[in-house]
Each structure stands twice: as C-alpha cells, then as structure tokens.
Amino acid sequence: MAETMTEIAKTTPSVPAEALRPEGLPIHAGGVGAAMESWKLACSMGKAYAQQPEGMVPKNYAGNPASCTVACSMAIRMGADPLFVMQNLYVVSGNPAWSGKSCKALIDNSGIYAGRSRYELTGAEGTDSRSCRLVATDRLTGERVEGPTVSIKMAKDSGWWTKNGSYWPRIPEMMLRYRAAAYFARAECPEVLMGATVDMDGDEG
Numbered sequence: 001m002a003e004t005m006t007e008i009a010k011t012t013p014s015v016p017a018e019a020l021r022p023e024g025l026p027i028h029a030g031g032v033g034a035a036m037e038s039w040k041l042a043c044s045m046g047k048a049y050a051q052q053p054e055g056m057v058p059k060n061y062a063g064n065p066a067s068c069t070v071a072c073s074m075a076i077r078m079g080a081d082p083l084f085v086m087q088n089l090y091v092v093s094g095n096p097a098w099s100g101k102s103c104k105a106l107i108d109n110s111g112i113y114a115g116r117s118r119y120e121l122t123g124a125e126g127t128d129s130r131s132c133r134l135v136a137t138d139r140l141t142g143e144r145v146e147g148p149t150v151s152i153k154m155a156k157d158s159g160w161w162t163k164n165g166s167y168w169p170r171i172p173e174m175m176l177r178y179r180a181a182a183y184f185a186r187a188e189c190p191e192v193l194m195g196a197t198v199d200m201d202g203d204e205g
Contacts, residue, residue: 042073049082058086067091077194090199098193100178100200103185106192107136114139117184119177128153132176134184147184150176 046069049057061068070091075082088102098106108116117136123129131151138145152172155161160175161168168175182198 038076039073042076043069045072045076045082046070049086057083060090061086066094070094070096074194074196089196096196097199098182098196100182100198101174103178103181103193103198104134107134107181107185107189110189110192112139112189112192113137113145114142117181119180121176123151125173128156130172130176132180134177134180136184136188145188147180148187150179150183152176155179 046067047065049061049068049072050063050065052062054062056062057068061071068086071085071089072082074080074089074096075085078085088099088105090097090099104117107113113136115137117134119132120135121130121132123131129151131149131154133149134147136145137143152161155168155172155175160166160179179200182200185192186198
C-alpha cells in the first residue's frame with residue numbers, strides 16, 4: 001500500500017539547530033549512512049507526492065516520482081517545504097534548475113545577509129541603458145555586497161531579447177530583476193542553489 005502524505009509527514013525529521021551553518025544552510029553530518037537515509041526518505045516522499053490528486057502538485061511533477069524524488073531530496077537538504085521547491089525547481093532528465101524568479105527568495109532566506117536584499121536600478125525605463133543589480137549587506141561583516149549588473153543592452157546583445165518565446169520584450173523590468181538575482185546567487189552565494197543551475201529564460205513574471 002502506498003504511503004500517505006500524513007504517514008510521510010510523521011516520519012520526516014526536522015532539521016536541528018546544531019545542524020545548521022551560521023548562515024542558516026543545512027550541512028550533512030554522518031557520512032554515507034546519513035546520506036542513504038536521507039535518500040530513502042526522499043524516495044518515499046517523492047512516491048507519495050507523485051500519487052497526489054490533480055492540482056496538489058505542479059503539473060510537471062504530477063505522476064512523476066523521479067522528479068518528485070529529486071525535488072524532495074533538495075527540500076530535505078535545504079530544510080525547506082517540498083512544495084516550495086516543486087513550484088520553483090525544474091527537473092529535466094534528473095538535472096535540477098531553479099527558476100530565475102526564485103533566486104531572491106533563496107538569497108533572502110539563506111541567513112547570509114542582514115535583512116532583505118534590494119534592487120538598484122539605473123538608466124531610463126524603456127531604454128537600452130536601463131540596468132539592474134541586486135545588493136545586500138553581509139550579516140557577519142556588515143560589508144555591502146553588489147551583484148553583477150544586468151542591462152537591456154546586455155539582453156539584446158546576448159540574444160535574450162530576440163530568443164523565441166522570450167519574455168524580455170514583454171516584461172523587461174521583471175526580467176532585469178530575475179536575471180540580476182540569479183547572477184547575484186551564482187556569483188556571491190552559490191551555496192544557496194545547492195548545486196543546481198538557474199533557468200533564467202523560463203520565467204513569466
């Protein structure tokens with residue numbers, strides 16, 4: 001008999017405070033044994049999530065135990081809600097990729113930075129000079145941390161603007177923010193991505 005979500009919830013361990021890094025990201029102690037237990041739990045949870053009725057999980061996860069298992073494994077490692085992960089993580093052939101719009105949430109909830117990160121915008125809206133970068137304050141040192149700058153000119157020169165199905169011409173202000181947050185995560189705190197890449201072209205805003 002398939003395990004129910006209630007049964008899975010009862011057996012899902014919480015992440016103890018001593019198992020957190022100073023910046024709030026989980027670490028993995030216990031070596032291979034602990035990793036195997038974590039993987040077994042992810043497989044069990046993934047099977048349960050894949051069997052949920054239509055509308056309970058995102059369409060690309062419904063009836064897909066493999067993708068659900070990858071998402072649950074990521075959620076366990078992060079100490080995050082599996083549904084949050086499924087809503088923001090794409091899994092293609094077993095390879096996970098975060099949506100660009102999820103990066104700011106990952107950054108702000110990492111505990112690495114004091115308060116919330118913020119966008120700095122320059123240049124006139126609607127022009128090629130319009131640019132954006134994400135900035136934050138290091139929680140431990142108080143240092144200002146600046147992410148790479150992204151501009152409309154960069155989007156056009158790099159081919160993002162003219163790519164088939166691109167959202168850049170339709171929602172340029174949102175796409176600037178998504179790309180700036182993704183670049184910040186990749187450059188300044190790649191650990192929040194937990195080894196996954198970022199799909200920066202599939203966001204709808």
